Amino acid sequence: MSFRASRLVSDPSRIFDHGKSGYDTNESDSYDYVIVGGGTAGCVLASRLTEKADLNILLIEAGETRMPLAFTKLFSSQYDWDYDTTPQVGLNNRRTHWPSGKMLGGSSSINCCVHHHCAPEDFDNWAKLGMTGWSYNNLRQYFLKSEKYSPGGSTSNVDPSLRGASGPWRTRRCTTLPISQAIIRSCEVNGIPMKHDFNTKSGTAGVGSLACFIDQAGERSSTATAYLTPDVLLRPNLTVLIGCSIERILFEEQGGSQRATGVQVSKSPDTLSYVIRASKEVILCAGSVATPQLLTISGIGPHEELERLAIQPIKCLDAVGKNLSDHICTGALHFPCKPGYSLDYLSHPLSAAVAAARWMVTGGGPLSYPPMPGAAFFRSGDANLPFGTSTAYPVEDLATGPGAPDCELVWFPLLIQPSGQVKQPRDRHGITLSVIALQPKSKGGITLASGSIWDKPIINANYLHQESDLNLLLRAIHLQRAIARTPPFSEILELTDAVTDKNDMFWPGDAHPSTLTEDGLRDWIRANSTSAWHPVSTARMGLSPADSVVDVSLRVHGVTGLRVCDASVFPTQVSGHPCATVVAIAEKLADMIKEERK
Numbered sequence: 001m002s003f004r005a006s007r008l009v010s011d012p013s014r015i016f017d018h019g020k021s022g023y024d025t026n027e028s029d030s031y032d033y034v035i036v037g038g039g040t041a042g043c044v045l046a047s048r049l050t051e052k053a054d055l056n057i058l059l060i061e062a063g064e065t066r067m068p069l070a071f072t073k074l075f076s077s078q079y080d081w082d083y084d085t086t087p088q089v090g091l092n093n094r095r096t097h098w099p100s101g102k103m104l105g106g107s108s109s110i111n112c113c114v115h116h117h118c119a120p121e122d123f124d125n126w127a128k129l130g131m132t133g134w135s136y137n138n139l140r141q142y143f144l145k146s147e148k149y150s151p152g153g154s155t156s157n158v159d160p161s162l163r164g165a166s167g168p169w170r171t172r173r174c175t176t177l178p179i180s181q182a183i184i185r186s187c188e189v190n191g192i193p194m195k196h197d198f199n200t201k202s203g204t205a206g207v208g209s210l211a212c213f214i215d216q217a218g219e220r221s222s223t224a225t226a227y228l229t230p231d232v233l234l235r236p237n238l239t240v241l242i243g244c245s246i247e248r249i250l251f252e253e254q255g256g257s258q259r260a261t262g263v264q265v266s267k268s269p270d271t272l273s274y275v276i277r278a279s280k281e282v283i284l285c286a287g288s289v290a291t292p293q294l295l296t297i298s299g300i301g302p303h304e305e306l307e308r309l310a311i312q313p314i315k316c317l318d319a320v321g322k323n324l325s326d327h328i329c330t331g332a333l334h335f336p337c338k339p340g341y342s343l344d345y346l347s348h349p350l351s352a353a354v355a356a357a358r359w360m361v362t363g364g365g366p367l368s369y370p371p372m373p374g375a376a377f378f379r380s381g382d383a384n385l386p387f388g389t390s391t392a393y394p395v396e397d398l399a400t401g402p403g404a405p406d407c408e409l410v411w412f413p414l415l416i417q418p419s420g421q422v423k424q425p426r427d428r429h430g431i432t433l434s435v436i437a438l439q440p441k442s443k444g445g446i447t448l449a450s451g452s453i454w455d456k457p458i459i460n461a462n463y464l465h466q467e468s469d470l471n472l473l474l475r476a477i478h479l480q481r482a483i484a485r486t487p488p489f490s491e492i493l494e495l496t497d498a499v500t501d502k503n504d505m506f507w508p509g510d511a512h513p514s515t516l517t518e519d520g521l522r523d524w525i526r527a528n529s530t531s532a533w534h535p536v537s538t539a540r541m542g543l544s545p546a547d548s549v550v551d552v553s554l555r556v557h558g559v560t561g562l563r564v565c566d567a568s569v570f571p572t573q574v575s576g577h578p579c580a581t582v583v584a585i586a587e588k589l590a591d592m593i594k595e596e597r598k
């Protein structure tokens with residue numbers, strides 16, 4: 001096959017050898033590996049596999065090229081798949097918005113840039129479940145291989161020798177506002193120990209500043225900007241096809257089993273479809289929603305789902321689309337603060353313009369700050385923490401080990417309302433806190449709305465279906481209120497303890513104590529809690545085809561030539577932010593494939 005000069009193409013006909021009018025067969029010559037989805041994992045794999053000059057790789061991405069914009073500006077735009085869940089019974093029948101990156105870099109191009117290894121126990125637990133090769137010790141080398149850490153920023157107490165130094169992915173501690181240090185101190189006073197670096201073997205429990213993937217120029221380091229650099233895109237053995245969607249994976253019977261031999265791709269439902277061949281493997285990296293969708297449309301899914309939509313079965317695998325686990329937050333708790341301590345002034349156009357100019361000239365200033373400057377990882381069963389009387393309500397201990405957290409407190413140095421339910425008062429300043437349930441008991445699933453990838457699938461996360469999850473968030477509200485009443489954080493706040501209207505944005509953060517009934521708080525959680533946008537496990541790794549989709553080599557059970565590599569393969573949920581784990585998994589798979597080919 002002859003390659004054209006540019007390796008980044010958006011017209012599928014350009015990767016065919018048939019010439020301008022030769023689309024009659026609509027079939028290309030073959031690539032060794034076809035990677036489906038140029039997202040977080042897909043970019044890593046494409047970059048690492050093409051380090052071997054004898055491997056010919058095609059990366060196909062439904063979205064376009066990367067956009068270095070503030071993350072919320074991309075929501076519901078052309079760069080977002082813009083999913084919604086079904087009405088969630090546990091959330092008073094509300095639908096919740098699920099943004100998901102639709103561009104090179106995928107969700108690493110749209111997320112909050114928190115760089116987190118999660119808890120070592122998460123991966124040791126994977127190994128205990130039989131996932132040989134996936135313990136923390138196995139994965140740590142890949143966390144470090146991916147990373148290029150720049151010392152400095154808000155905390156000088158990070159030991160750089162424990163960070164990756166020569167990987168492509170730029171990480172650092174960004175400068176943050178003083179209020180973040182005040183919150184950290186108040187958490188410590190309440191019994192959460194200081195943690196200088198959440199990403200070491202010593203575990204992640206504690207409070208401190210978060211690392212982020214924002215480079216020295218103040219720009220997001222997505223897996224597209226980090227791994228698909230201009231040099232990589234010039235490699236003759238890499239072709240990147242953008243703006244094209246895989247419609248299904250193609251199989252042929254070979255030697256008594258079904259082998260994935262290629263993909264069907266198109267720019268839109270109304271344009272020509274092309275067939276692209278993979279001589280070795282198709283690697284599915286389409287993310288936790290699109291991966292189970294594509295598998296099922298291609299004939300690999302639960303028997304009843306294939307039958308319902310009259311899809312020709314290739315392999316019945318019951319776990320496709322099941323075991324969906326997503327992190328759920330309390331909802332945003334707002335606390336009024338003195339002017340000058342938060343970033344709310346940026347809502348004025350003039351201040352925003354000055355900040356934008358500063359960012360463009362120096363790469364610094366408030367627009368280079370990470371959206372989430374710090375966090376506290378703790379356990380909902382910790383008897384030393386101020387959960388008030390809510391400890392009377394049972395929470396099942398689902399943390400992955402004695403040192404692993406099941407809750408994360410995050411804060412934003414301004415008033416934000418992710419669910420958009422309450423109108424933000426003008427000229428008010430404040431801080432937003434929220435606690436994420438890291439090991440929720442409630443599980444959901446993804447099913448098809450139709451047999452076409454052009455229709456969004458049905459997402460049912462089953463949030464707060466389990467009482468234990470609701471009780472955990474209830475405890476977390478008491479903790480957040482206690483931290484806000486502890487100096488030095490409390491000295492920056494302007495609490496009145498007088499808000500009685502449950503629809504006021506400062507209830508329950510600044511509520512009059514008489515209004516704080518446990519039932520009222522439960523109602524508030526159901527009306528306000530939101531997704532933390534960390535869906536995993538919808539094509540999970542496991543030993544048995546009865547309850548998992550891929551084996552420990554990430555090969556789909558019962559077929560050949562097909563692997564999955566993205567957040568959908570997590571055997572279980574992780575206790576934190578999953579992006580670095582997705583990157584580590586992709587780094588590991590690239591090494592496994594290179595090793596297999598020796």
Ligand SMILES: Cc1cc2nc3c(=O)[nH]c(=O)nc-3n(C[C@H](O)[C@H](O)[C@H](O)COP(=O)(O)OP(=O)(O)OC[C@H]3O[C@@H](n4cnc5c(N)ncnc54)[C@H](O)[C@@H]3O)c2cc1C
Nearest residue numbers: 037039040041062106107111112114246287566567577579
């Ligand atoms: C708003 C938001 C904030 C988040 N914040 C953080 C954070 O701060 N830190 C953190 O660790 N994690 C965060 N996460 C989670 C993290 O970003 C994801 O878990 C991770 O990026 C998922 O990687 P992936 O490779 O599984 O999927 P993705 O990165 O989503 O990649 C899937 C790719 O496949 C493409 N695709 C899908 N279908 C097709 C098709 N049919 N044909 C071709 N291409 C297709 C998509 O366009 C996409 O590019 C956040 C997520 C969101 C949405």
